Every structure is written in structure tokens, then in C-alpha cells.
Amino acid sequence: MKRYIGMLCLCGLVMVGRAQTVTYATLQLTTNKTTTLVFPAAVKPADLGSKDILAQKAPDNENILFLKAATAGFRETNLTVITADGKLYTFTVLYDSMPAKTVYNIAEPQAVNRNEVSFGSGRMNPASAERISKRLLQARRLVHGIAHDKGDIRAVVSGIYIKENLLFLQLSLENVSSINYDIDFIRFSIQDKKIAKRTAAQQVEMKPVCTAGNNKRVRANSSAVAVFAFEKFTIPDAKSFIIQIGEAGGGRHLQLRVKNRNIIHAVPVDELRIRN
Missing domain, CATH: 2.60.40.10 (Immunoglobulins)
Known part of the structure; x- marks a missing residue:
């Protein structure tokens, strides 16, 4: 479990927080099982905004994100992921000791934005x-x-x-x-x-x-x-x-x-x- 802590401070444009946003799916996490998200493009670097969720990219597959609950019974929160093709995905995240699903295949049409996310002034994203x-x-x-x-x-x-x-x-x-x-x-x-x-x-x-x-x-x-x-x-x-x-x-x-x-x-x- 320790290997998950802080990983996305170095390697994920993945943000977790309780701010209101538009979400398209609900993820259920627990402390003793890993939930896997498979995206159509690589997950871009950023950091986590909450200690309730532990996240890590797969070492050899940058489009795969592993999630776990850091503590049991955490309050409802949300997860936002930006991928290398400039797409943004948001999720509602709940704690469940017995999640019904642990693997999610995320399709590009499920992104909440149509236009590509900018990765900084004058910088081109990898997909472009x-x-x-x-x-x-x-x-x-x-x-x-x-x-x-x-x-x-x-x-x-x-x-x-x-x-x-x-x-x-x-x-x-x-x-x-x-x-x-x-x-x-x-x-x-x-x-x-x-x-x-x-x-x-x-x-x-x-x-x-x-x-x-x-x-x-x-x-x-x-x-x-x-x-x-x-x-x-x-x-x-x-x-x-x-x-x-x-x-x-x-x-x-x-x-x-x-x-x-x-x-x-x-x-x-x-x-x-x-x-x-």
C-alpha cells in the first residue's frame, strides 16, 4: 500500500477534491482491492488534491491508472483525469468495502470536454x-x-x-x-x-x-x-x-x-x- 502514496505528485495530471463539477461515472474504492482505469491515451502528470485516494500509473502502460482507498469510509469526493490527447474525465468517488466493479475501460466519448486541454502557454500536447x-x-x-x-x-x-x-x-x-x-x-x-x-x-x-x-x-x-x-x-x-x-x-x-x-x-x- 505504501508504494501508492504520493506517486501522482510526480506522475499524473490527476486531481482529487470535493469541489462541485460535472461527472459522468461513479467509482467505488476499497482499501484491500485495486481499481483499474484504462484510458484511451496516456495519463498526464499532475498531483493529488486529497489523501483519501491513492493513485499510481502502471509502470509500462501510461494509459492505465490504479486506485485504492487510503482509509476506510472516506466521504464522497471526485476524481479528475487529463490525458495526453487533451481530454478531461471526471468521476464521483465513493467508498465501498465490497465494490461491484474493479476494472473500468474509459472511452474517449466519455470525456467531458470537446476541445483539447492546453498544457501551458505555447506548448503542444503529445497527441497534437x-x-x-x-x-x-x-x-x-x-x-x-x-x-x-x-x-x-x-x-x-x-x-x-x-x-x-x-x-x-x-x-x-x-x-x-x-x-x-x-x-x-x-x-x-x-x-x-x-x-x-x-x-x-x-x-x-x-x-x-x-x-x-x-x-x-x-x-x-x-x-x-x-x-x-x-x-x-x-x-x-x-x-x-x-x-x-x-x-x-x-x-x-x-x-x-x-x-x-x-x-x-x-x-x-x-x-x-x-x-x-
Whole structure:
């Protein structure tokens, strides 16, 4: 039971309180059984407003929320959950020593809001980032001059886009060989342009917050497109944004260098016309 206490102070946009609100369902909790809520999207971070309910997200499934009563016989309260797709769900919560139901599958139409919840001024929620990344897979090439060829494999940065707090990078791979190109890794980092002798290279790894498309294998005589979303950034004058692509079990490793001028000329997503 102790492992539940305080967990959502770190990992759940889940609020519990007695303020009046619109609710769509009633949950019954007890102290010796776990109630499971399965949402259509990941539960977002926030904290609990009441000690009457203990809550924890499933370690490997962010869309599953576990609940228990902290004390027997607590007064009626309510639970509000916001998910990564910007939906808000509210529940009335009662104590019951013998709850009739302990698993609830929550469907999106049960959300109390139609519009997406904002996660802060100028910040995009994860569901929107994923949706835009998938749309950008269809965007036509707008960036030229950032490419690398090796062993009949060609990698090209074909687009750089911006919306709110996210920078989107479109990467195209073409395989004109008769051997599949299996991707071991795609790494992103900011590195020094020039490294003086006897001086260690300064490197900062950049991790995408969202990925869409094919970044695993480019079949023989075919092509693939992937889009990577990053928290927006620019590059200091003495550094470059480096993309490294490694072939699994092979030697056709590729490296692309993106300059700051490419970043600051990112095209606003809202200006694009993309077929859905």
C-alpha cells in the first residue's frame, strides 16, 4: 500500500477534491482491492488534491491508472483525469468495502470536454505533436543541400518545420541497392564544428519527443520517410546539429550536418498545404 502514496505528485495530471463539477461515472474504492482505469491515451502528470485516494500509473502502460482507498469510509469526493490527447474525465468517488466493479475501460466519448486541454502557454500536447508528425510525412521537400550518400544509400533532410514549442525534422532515406538497409540507430546531437588537437569534442545529445514514419528498415530499391519532433532550439555559431544513422550489421553509416541557418528558417506548419 505504501508504494501508492504520493506517486501522482510526480506522475499524473490527476486531481482529487470535493469541489462541485460535472461527472459522468461513479467509482467505488476499497482499501484491500485495486481499481483499474484504462484510458484511451496516456495519463498526464499532475498531483493529488486529497489523501483519501491513492493513485499510481502502471509502470509500462501510461494509459492505465490504479486506485485504492487510503482509509476506510472516506466521504464522497471526485476524481479528475487529463490525458495526453487533451481530454478531461471526471468521476464521483465513493467508498465501498465490497465494490461491484474493479476494472473500468474509459472511452474517449466519455470525456467531458470537446476541445483539447492546453498544457501551458505555447506548448503542444503529445497527441497534437504525434498528429502533426504523421501529417508531415506527406510534406513535399523544402530543404536542399543537406544529404549524405554511402553504399547506394542516400539520406536527406527534406524539411524543417516549426509549430509552437516544437521543431519538426523530416528525414528521407533512399536505398538503390539490392540489400535491405536495417537501421541500428539514428542519433541527434549538437557538436563543435571544429575540434582542436588534444581537445575533447563537446557533444550534447538531443532526444526527439515524438517520432513518426519508418525509422527501422529501408527495403532494397525503395525509400522511407520519418519525422522527428524536438523541443525548439537554435545552434551556437561554433556548433552544428549532427544526425548519425548507423546500419545494423553493416558499414553504411551516414552523417548529416545541419547549420543554424537551416534551423532558423524552419517553415511554420500552419503555412503548409498537406494532403491528409
